[in-house]
Amino acid sequence: MNEIKDAKRIVFKFGTNVLRGDDGEISLSRIYSFIEDISKLHKQGKEVIIVTSGAVGLGAAKVHGDTSSDIVLKQACAAIGQTTLMSIYEHGFDKYNITCAQILLTEDDFSQRVRYLSLSNVLNRLLELKIIPIINQNDTVSTSELEDEIEVFEVSFSDNDKLSALVASRLEADLLVILSDIDALYDKNPKEHSDARKITVVEEVTPEIESMGQEASKGGRGGMKTKLEAAKVVTRSGGHVVIACGKTPNILKKIFTDDNVGTLFLPTEQLTGRKRWIGFATNITGKIKINSGAKKALLEKDASLLSIGVTEVIGEFKKGEVVSILDEDNQEFAKGMVNYSSSDCKKLVGVHSEKILEILGYKNYDAIITRDNIVIL
Numbered sequence: 001m002n003e004i005k006d007a008k009r010i011v012f013k014f015g016t017n018v019l020r021g022d023d024g025e026i027s028l029s030r031i032y033s034f035i036e037d038i039s040k041l042h043k044q045g046k047e048v049i050i051v052t053s054g055a056v057g058l059g060a061a062k063v064h065g066d067t068s069s070d071i072v073l074k075q076a077c078a079a080i081g082q083t084t085l086m087s088i089y090e091h092g093f094d095k096y097n098i099t100c101a102q103i104l105l106t107e108d109d110f111s112q113r114v115r116y117l118s119l120s121n122v123l124n125r126l127l128e129l130k131i132i133p134i135i136n137q138n139d140t141v142s143t144s145e146l147e148d149e150i151e152v153f154e155v156s157f158s159d160n161d162k163l164s165a166l167v168a169s170r171l172e173a174d175l176l177v178i179l180s181d182i183d184a185l186y187d188k189n190p191k192e193h194s195d196a197r198k199i200t201v202v203e204e205v206t207p208e209i210e211s212m213g214q215e216a217s218k219g220g221r222g223g224m225k226t227k228l229e230a231a232k233v234v235t236r237s238g239g240h241v242v243i244a245c246g247k248t249p250n251i252l253k254k255i256f257t258d259d260n261v262g263t264l265f266l267p268t269e270q271l272t273g274r275k276r277w278i279g280f281a282t283n284i285t286g287k288i289k290i291n292s293g294a295k296k297a298l299l300e301k302d303a304s305l306l307s308i309g310v311t312e313v314i315g316e317f318k319k320g321e322v323v324s325i326l327d328e329d330n331q332e333f334a335k336g337m338v339n340y341s342s343s344d345c346k347k348l349v350g351v352h353s354e355k356i357l358e359i360l361g362y363k364n365y366d367a368i369i370t371r372d373n374i375v376i377l
Contacts, residue, residue, distance in 0.1 A: 003240055003263070005256055008173035009047040009127070012038065013164035013230075015180035016053040018246030026058060028088065030246070034091035034179075037252035038132070042098055047127045048098075050089070051135045051164035057082035058071050078139035089134050099131045104138035109281040110166055114257050120170050127171075137163055165230035169237035171275050176234045177255060179246030185224065185263040187212055202265045205232040226350055231265040235279045238270035240368065271375070279335055279375035286317035287324040287332075288368065295327050298334060298374060304367035305336060305374065307348040307356065317342045325374070334376045336369035 014034065042048050042168055059078030060067050061078075062084075067074035074119040086102050093100045103123075109115045126133050137160055161178060166177040189195035202209055205228055213225030224243075231241040242255055243261030254261045273278065290298075296311025305325070319341050325334040338345065342358075345368060347359050357363040 004175060004242065007046065007139070007240070009049075009171060009173045009175075010041070011049045011051060011164055011168040011173045011176045012179065012252075013051040013160060013172070013178045014053060014246060015160070015178075016057050017181040018179050019052070019054040021055065022055075025061070026088075028333060031088055032092050033250075034246075034252060035089070035096070037125055037250075039098055040187075041252075041256070042130075042132065043096075049123065049127070049135065049167060049173070051160050051167060052085065052089070053136070053160045055085050055136055056139055057081065057183060058084045070245065075140045082136065084139075085136070093132060099127055100134050101131050103133050103135045104140075105135060105163065106141060107139050107283055110170075110277075110281040113277060116170070116277060117283060123171055129277055135163070135167060136160070159226050161230040162233070165233040166281050167236050168239055169280060170273075172237065173234070173239050176230070176239060176241045177252075178230065178241065178243045179251065180227070181245060182227070182243065183245035183248065183262060185209075185212060185228070185243060187258040199216055199263055200260060201251050202231070202263060202335035203267050204260065210305060233276075235265050235267045236269055236271055236279075236342075237276050239267035239269045240267060274373075275375045278337055278373060280377065282322040283334075284322060284324050284335070286313070286315035286321065286338075287326055288313055288336075288338075288345065289326040289328070289330070295333065298325075298371075299376065302371055302372040305369040306353055306366070307351045307368050308343075308353070310345065310349050313342055313345045313349060315342060318346075323369075325369075332377065334374055336375065337367055337373040339365040340368060 012034075019027060019031060019112055021030075027042060038050070056067055059081030062080055063077060063135070065073050067077055069262060080295070082104070091099055105119070109119055123133055164178065168174075173212060179229075185199045185202065186196040186197060188196045189224065210228050212227045213223065215364045227243050227323055231243070234241045236330060242262050242264055244251055248254070251261070288310055289312040290305065290309045291311050297303035297309070298305060319338060319340060322335055324332045324335050325336055326332055338349065344360055346366065348356060351359060353366040
């Protein structure tokens, strides 16, 4: 498709299992093949960003450690392996006289809006300077592991599939290419069903499409499930996504010359930058449950969320933070930036808006969340 071949700004995501061979060791030949093909794209004038996994695996190989159940060891291995990983990229791109830059990110770099905007400025400036940003999750200091320790806690990303999507969304990239050991999306698991059908084009990531997601393969962290979540973020931000097998020889060349490689996801809409941040990039520490009437108003009338429609407030949050919005079945269907703290919201459950001043002693807004700050998921 011309949309792929003509893409100007491209994010490439390399999974752990792509960067190493069948023996579990780093596959230098494959990585250098990626570098060679990306260098050619770069010299054609395309803006390239790389999101790479592999640091934990490289570090674990050096210390002969098992990181599957030891979080601190995993963080230590990330610190050890990251230097090796970056040196490989630097050495490879240096052969083509291309400079690259290392950027390690945590959830807070997206969830805190000032840092989110600052990150965008830095990445755009690097691209202006013809430098290739090499991005990885900063596993050494990441707080994503806290998700199991805090009752209501949803991080903006916990794997590099989602990280690559957030980067592509923020930079308004034309294309996200996710390479892993998965060659495409299938209607059922091809390892278990011989009649599994490959899906070449996805027009929209619907619940039916999401149900086709599989868990991660050994050594990886994501799987098709997280890749579909990434595709939803990017396509709702106006970009295309390709999921293909990074172990296929010359895969990058094929993606830009062959219309039948992997699975292509088409853009569905173009959310504003602010709504992309609310919907996808923030950590969630609170939830607001609402009744069916309020849900209908949000979905069908593009209405604000009023306190009378709230039935329960869960977790702790401050004014201006983003919360998850649940329906009566406890299903998240939207996110929004609140006008009142959790303690104030709990006092306003089921209350008419005209009672807010009387109950709180102040009133800044009629709505718990105004419609401009609500994103339907």
